[in-house]
């Protein structure tokens with residue numbers, strides 16, 4: 001496997017080189033990204049061609065991932081996402097209910113009934129929401145200061161279709177599911193909502209404000225879209 005360096009994290013790809021090929025072709029399927037390239041092309045030239053199509057690749061990879069999203073089982077060993085990292089759920093029996101803790105890539109939950117999936121789900125979601133509020137509040141305050149706007153309150157939403165919302169009173173709501181996403185995507189949504197405190201529309205002027213806080217907002221939007229099914233797996 002080769003790795004294409006990208007701002008959202010390296011994109012792995014399979015490379016097939018052929019002396020008879022004259023153009024670069026790429027395909028995304030259940031095996032991920034496969035690149036067919038002529039043998040005369042250098043690695044640098046090839047990677048810059050792939051980077052030009054990075055948005056397309058990320059969108060396509062996201063579509064494949066969405067088709068492969070597994071339903072939550074809330075069992076020990078369940079794969080989870082946190083700030084863009086793949087982590088595992090660790091559920092162990094304990095006579096007492098203990099606070100969930102993140103340790104060595106594992107979210108550890110100890111409780112008297114580790115088989116009780118409703119309780120496990122509740123505990124995990126509580127933990128995610130608390131982490132989300134801490135992270136979002138800090139992020140929003142820092143960005144609000146940069147933009148010179150005042151935020152009255154920040155709270156969590158669990159809307160199915162929106163990542164954030166705000167109103168003219170300076171109240172901002174962000175979807176707690178975002179805490180699963182890589183930090184630069186949370187940054188984009190926070191920047192987007194804060195920019196609305198200056199421009200309550202999606203005019204070119206609005207996007208200019210977003211850009212001052214988040215220069216890579218267009219690719220962030222696409223990445224978020226590609227990741228959406230994965231982020232909605234939980235809850």
Ligand SMILES: [Zn+2]
Pocket residue numbers: 192196201202
């Ligand atoms: Zn908006």
